[in-house]
Amino acid sequence: MSKSHMLALFTDFDEASNAIRELKASNLEGFNIKDVTLKSPIEHPEIEELLGKRPVYVQFFTLFGAIFGGLGGFTFISSSQATFLLQPKGGKPVIPIPPDMVLTYELFILFGVYITVLGFFIGAKLPMKRHKLYNARVSEDQIGILIKADDTAMPAIKDLMTRHKALEIIGEGSK
Amino acid sequence: MINTFEERDVAVEKRFIHKEKDIREDIAWAQINKDVLKSLERPRMLFWVIFIASLALFMVGVSCEIYQYQTGMGVANLDNPHVWGLYIGTFIFWIGMSHSGTLLSAILHIMHADWRKPIYRFAEAMTTFSLMTAGLFVMVHLGRVWQFYYVVAYPNERWTWPNFQSPLVWDATAIFTYLTSSMIFLYIGMIPDLAICRDNATGFRKSFYTFLSLGWMGTDRQWANFRVTYLTVACFLIPLAVSVHSIVATDFAVSQQPGWHITSFPPYFVAGALYSGCAAIITLFIVLRYVFRFEEYMTMPILEKTAKLTFAIAMVWTYLNLVEYSSTWYGDDMYAKQALIYRATGDFAPYWWMMNFLGSVVPFTLAFKRIRNNIPAMLVISILLNVGMWLERWMIVSPTFANGIYPWTWDHDQWPSLVQWGIVAGSFGWFNMLFMLFCKIFPSVSMYEVKEMVYHRSLVRKGTEDATQINPELAVEGGIAS
Structure with a gap:
């Protein structure tokens, strides 16, 4: 039919x-x-x-984005710092947790927002051609x-x- | 005289019925489209006056920057110990201004304050453009602009040794996150309105809006996803805005300079940011209302509410300011105390007192309804408040450098050169120019949200009318039921 x-x-x-x-x-x-x-x-x-x-599945994208941003951000920063092992750190930790948390927090939000918007585009099927x-x-x-x-x-x-x-x-x- | 609960309920409902309305509930939806779309066509002559004046101011700033770039930082009169000057003071001012959009879009959105709907769009645009302006100052004050990438956090294969413990790197990351998130928030919130523009435009404009509206059709699926996304991004933006200005406060707090180590510094910065943002909203509210003939949407009750909000935030800022002074005065840091005394009695004293007067005394004028309802008075007051808030940022930076811990700093009073003033003036031109262009190209009043506001308020009105028919006591002379 x-x-x-x-x-x-x-x-x-x-x-x-x-x-x-x-x-x-x-x-x-x-x-x-x-x-x-x-x-x-x-x-x-x-x-x-x-x-x-x-x-609506946007919130799952948000969850993924925020977790990815937080974990990925910390891994990115700490692995970057870890390559400094040969550089004298003056007795300070190679991976200092408190200052790294600031950047981790920012990246948590950054990817949370980006992936949420990606979820919106997928969920709302945008961009799309208008119906006739x-x-x-x-x-x-x-x-x-x-x-x-x-x-x-x-x-x-x-x-x-x-x-x-x-x-x-x-x-x-x-x- | 109210004696019973019933009488009290009637009085409350009467007050609701006769309350001055934020917006007319009988505006036709098609009329809303027409009025807002008209702003993209023919604004009043004042628009072009502001735009051309802003462009001229911006060119002054560009010329000064080119001169400084070619000649060196000496022409800005920046030298040890004065390494920041007006540049970083103005940087904080613009970062602060950016909090206006977050306040109106995100905080008031979550609190269901629907009076924000006709004015939040331009506040969001303010956020984006003020962050873009603030970002320029980071580069301008470096001198060696080409080494800007040192503050950007990225892996060290190039052996540039980025220091992730530095608040300057935090700053760059926070501002980048805030700028891109704000732009996304502004754009996502504008998609339904861009579709309206698409449906009404012709020629090149139609292609432009068609591209930007992504084929939005207002389907239930699109609205449902839109609703969740907008709320989620709003929830992200609030802690982000707080973190951005807290990090800016940390730029100061982690240094060795006296006077920047009070515990309340981050909330003090955030309160100052919201304060200057609110004052700027009032200024631009009045300008847009006139230039684009938005009297129906940017109404006096909304202006009054914004003024009340500004007054409340001004009092928070004043309190935190007093906390800073008293903590320093009664604390055991003699250098910080000396810096405070220097601010009040030294070379910068007139500006410091003016800052306190404009920031803490002038807002008391907003306590009077007659002033809140007087547009010229509100325009002048809002500008004065922002002058006060700009002075505040300058007073945080320069007096401290002029009265540091080491005695050699005490006789280095370096007044900002014309180059510094020129670049600061240019930043205002740059901001105004971008803002006015935005309002000319994109709808500065959210059409779909105003329709929602009108729709929901008309439902409430209908409900109240029904109530008056049941209880005739509600119907009084001049009221809706009479």
Whole structure:
């Protein structure tokens, strides 16, 4: 069965969330709630929850980055200092822990931030090519619901969106 | 007269209803886009006046630096014991200024203070540009600019013997971390707005914003990842900002010079940084409000809140200043005490007293609502506060070198030469120029966050309206329910 896309635009979050709720409860054949994407000008965690659990993995990147930065930083500094064994240190330790902790701390943060951002790009799939049904009004003041479903389910979905006062419904063929 | 709990609740709600609003809740989202995008097109004439004056000032600084580079550090009148002069004083000033963005973006973000939303973007830009300016002074004061890489921590295959125990290496690492993290934070927070710019631009600008917005579409997946990332980076930035200025304080504290060994030195530096950053935010708030016609977004209640925050931080700084003086006075370090007496009575005394007056007395004017709501007064006060904070940094550096532990330092009063003053002035030109360019190219008010602010406040307002219908006592003359 061939699948196609449809974008419904709404003026407010209430109507959009009602539409998603009904879509979720409709159990339409050829449609899966996982194939619904919400597009909005602002973040709205409450509606995102309606779409089901869509986990974010950025925090694991952060954890890895921070640990890598801290351990790697200390290893980098101390191994660099360890090559000074032949140089007289005046009785001071070759690898002095307190001053090395300062640099370790900075590198812990540095890599924590860098790898977090890398995680963001991977998680948000950025950079990406904009979807062909992307509508600039979504970045202005309208809420878009992008649905991917079987062609047979599309008329029912369109009907549901119209009932929920969708401002405009754009199909792949109509663009 | 309030007698019952119910009456108290009604009074509290009335106060909430009639409170002056940070922003109008009925601004249309499309209007927000339009107003902010207009700032990228045609600013007021004052924009170009500031930009050209800044460029001229920057060229003065560049000329002075070229002259100093070709002739030697003698033209700056820097010689033993005065090896830092205005350069390092101004370096600390710019590092301090950078804390403004972290305060507004990260600290207030975590504390859910949503009034920061219309003004945090330019504060973040201030952070980035002031760090870039501060970094220049490290190189300028070296004299041998080409040996700058000595302070960068890297393996020693080239036998350059980097000293990882030196706070100068810590400084370089901390500033690099802070600069790159701040730039990333600024950029990540701007991606949804860059997408708005992309959707509204044409020609070359469209390609530019398309490239920078990375194909952002505002999907639920993107927003969810964005939310976690922004919060995480904000959490990293707060300890980072504290560490950066603590390390700058350590540059001083680990030296042998008198007067720099008080335990409270690092928090004193951090408080000073937040203080000057807040004062600079007020100055630029007023300038941007006028230049880009941001009256709807940079409102008087937000200015008032920023002024109150500045006042609170000014009092923290004053307290830590007094701690420094009293610790030195009652301590047993006679050299430190002598340095303090020299600051108050020696050659630098007028500047030291002016610093104390501008930094600790002038902020008391912010205690008055009438002054907090007077834009010309706030502009003058914010500039005076920053003059005071710049003097503070100079007073930390120069009087100490002029009155060190060894007697031979006592008769070497070296007034900064015109070259030093020129480079300092040039740094202000460089900062202003970059800042104004940024505001012309990128949205200096966060459009999506202002929309969020308007949205959430309108929900609260709607809830309050419903409450007034249930309890008519809340509806009073002039109120929303009447």
